[in-house]
Amino acid sequence: MNSDSFDSSQIPLPYSLRCKPFLKWAGGKSRLLPELEPRTPRKFKRYFEPFVGGGALFFSLQPTVATLSDMNGDLIETWKAVRDSLPRLLEDLKKHPYESDYFYQLRDADRQKGYARWSTVRKASRLIYLNKTCFNGLYRVNSKGQFNTPFGRYVNPTIVDEENLRACSRVLQGVLIEHRSFGDILSEAESGDFVYFDPPYAPISSTSDFTSYTSEGFSVSDQETLADLCRRLDKKGVFFMLSNSSASFIKKLYEGFRIETVQAPRAINSNASRRGKIAEFIIRNY
Ligand SMILES: C[S@@+](CC[C@H](N)C(=O)[O-])C[C@H]1O[C@@H](n2cnc3c(N)ncnc32)[C@H](O)[C@@H]1O
Numbered sequence: 001m002n003s004d005s006f007d008s009s010q011i012p013l014p015y016s017l018r019c020k021p022f023l024k025w026a027g028g029k030s031r032l033l034p035e036l037e038p039r040t041p042r043k044f045k046r047y048f049e050p051f052v053g054g055g056a057l058f059f060s061l062q063p064t065v066a067t068l069s070d071m072n073g074d075l076i077e078t079w080k081a082v083r084d085s086l087p088r089l090l091e092d093l094k095k096h097p098y099e100s101d102y103f104y105q106l107r108d109a110d111r112q113k114g115y116a117r118w119s120t121v122r123k124a125s126r127l128i129y130l131n132k133t134c135f136n137g138l139y140r141v142n143s144k145g146q147f148n149t150p151f152g153r154y155v156n157p158t159i160v161d162e163e164n165l166r167a168c169s170r171v172l173q174g175v176l177i178e179h180r181s182f183g184d185i186l187s188e189a190e191s192g193d194f195v196y197f198d199p200p201y202a203p204i205s206s207t208s209d210f211t212s213y214t215s216e217g218f219s220v221s222d223q224e225t226l227a228d229l230c231r232r233l234d235k236k237g238v239f240f241m242l243s244n245s246s247a248s249f250i251k252k253l254y255e256g257f258r259i260e261t262v263q264a265p266r267a268i269n270s271n272a273s274r275r276g277k278i279a280e281f282i283i284r285n286y
Contacts, residue, residue: 016062017253019167022082023075023128024052029198032243032280033060035262036196039282041239049273050182051198052079058196062171067188069178073136074127075139076179081124085171092125093160103133103151110146131161186229191237199226201245201280220249227253234285246279258284 021028029036036057047063049055052070070076081089096102104247106126109115118126131137137154142148178184182197189195200218226242235255244250246261264280 003285014050017167017171019164019171021054021056021059021132022161022165022168023054023078023139026138026140027198027200028054028055029243030054031265032262033057035264035282036241036243037061039260039284040196041194041286045190045238046194048185048189048193048195049198050180050185050195051200053198055079057198059168059171062196065174067176067178069180069182069184071179071181073179074123076177078124078127079172079177081120083175083177085121085124086165086169088121088151088254089124089128090160090162090165092121093128096125096159097128098133098154098157098159100151103130106130106243107134107147107149113117129159132157145248171276175214182226183229186232189236192239193241194241195233197226197230197240197242199223199242199244202247204245204247223250224253228255230254230283230285231255239286240284242283244281244283246281250281250283254281254283258286 021030033056037060040057042059044063045065047058047061047066048068049058049066050069052058052068053075055068058066058068068079096106107130109118109126115123127139130147130149131139132173133152133154134147134149136149137152138149140149182199185195199222202220202223223244230240230242242254251259260282261279262282263277265277
């Protein structure tokens with residue numbers, strides 16, 4: 001597909017707001033933006049991001065018409081609270097002290113019976129607080145879906161970045177936010193739309209340690225389903241861009257598409273020897 005020749009009906013934003021993801025997210029793409037931004041189509045109709053996480057590319061592009069989705073229900077509730085209930089969210093966020101006992105008390109709330117009945121705002125406020133104060137800012141849950149990252153030691157962490165949250169909320173007005181798996185995109189995206197896929201990465205080799213990916217429960221068969229989905233989207237005339245690890249089976253799955261290798265900085269890793277740069281793929285059909 002040729003993105004330059006597409007006659008877009010997208011109305012450009014008169015200006016864009018300075019904002020960044022309101023959550024630090026494992027696999028977040030803030031530091032890969034210099035590679036991703038220049039590779040987005042020059043023009044497109046609607047924007048879809050079905051593995052949105054912290055939404056680094058979305059906040060950077062600020063597309064006029066967008067649908068964001070993710071399988072993580074707590075995450076999606078938080079996005080909705082930022083979009084729909086910012087004043088109440090800010091008020092609640094300001095109540096949290098940075099203090100270890102308080103952190104563990106709030107962290108363990110999802111082990112209590114009443115948690116399911118908590119309001120969206122209260123749950124969102126808890127998630128943002130834990131994200132800003134936990135070790136490495138890593139969102140991690142156990143097999144029961146309970147948050148289990150320990151307390152993080154910081155000097156005066158910013159729990160409420162009010163200016164950024166206000167900007168994020170403005171950018172999100174009119175944006176559709178859905179709790180769902182990636183497959184629904186096939187029936188929704190149409191010719192001229194643009195989808196950015198950032199799934200949990202495939203393991204580099206069978207011997208590599210990839211626990212951070214399996215915690216998302218994203219299997220090899222999910223990677224195959226996603227590649228098949230991309231082929232179908234391509235046939236529909238949808239632009240797609242996908243980031244993934246440079247695993248050799250990923251290269252095979254996307255044979256025929258434009259596969260570029262980039263050097264990506266690794267952000268969240270408790271093991272210092274695993275920080276630094278790593279080769280990753282950016283795959284496109286245009
Ligand atoms: C690598 S992260 C995305 C990071 C994001 N691009 C950012 O900049 O923060 C992958 C995301 O995929 C989500 N996920 C995992 N399995 C999924 C599925 N089957 N369908 C949709 N989302 C899924 C996870 O909850 C996680 O937020």
